[in-house]
Amino acid sequence: EVQLVESGGGLVKPGGSLRLSCAASGFTFSNAWMNWVRQAPGKGLEWVGRIKSKPAGGTIDYAAPVKGRFTLSRDDSKNTVYLQMNSLKTEDAAVYYCSTGGGVVGFDYWGQGTLVTVSS
């Protein structure tokens, strides 16, 4: 059974940093493209970024609003993907979901999300 478990969310002040983790199981993590998708309270879904598998080149892409502030990384030995968020803004407040895929199969599996609150 595929499982994605996010952690690391919490309350942070504007300008602060936070690191989210997503622990995966139930599939061959090293072959998977991993994504972060966020959802502000009462709003729609917004893709944040993607890190491809090493066999696919390991390319990392970011959405424009987070480029230069957020960094994706992965540790295939730990089946974990990370999202380092720096220079956080109030508009970054959201539930952050980890998901697999994002290529032609779509975002096929999702975690339950972790809440990030940015407030002074």
Add this chain to the structure above:
Amino acid sequence: SYELTQPPSVSVSPGQTARITCSGDALPNQYGYWYQQKPGQAPMLVIYKNTERPSGIPERFSGSSSGTTVTLTISGVQAEDEADYYCQSTDSSGTYPVFGGGTKLTVL
């Protein structure tokens, strides 16, 4: 930036057919995907590559594509189908995923 446009809401009675559209300039060349999200839950993929249904998704969910529009059709709507539905595709380069604004399906 690239946008996908969905109606904010659709309402149908149980047993009727619900159709939710999603429009975007790149859709003739990029696949469309649909996600169902119920309150307090993570999204769930219900249609991929315009028309394909993942394992475990009921047959009443179907997808179609025509020009700059993709459509999610739910035949014989049930009360449990009440949810927010999001379309998703990529920009014309095929690199950056984009979500539509979401459609709230109400089962009357």
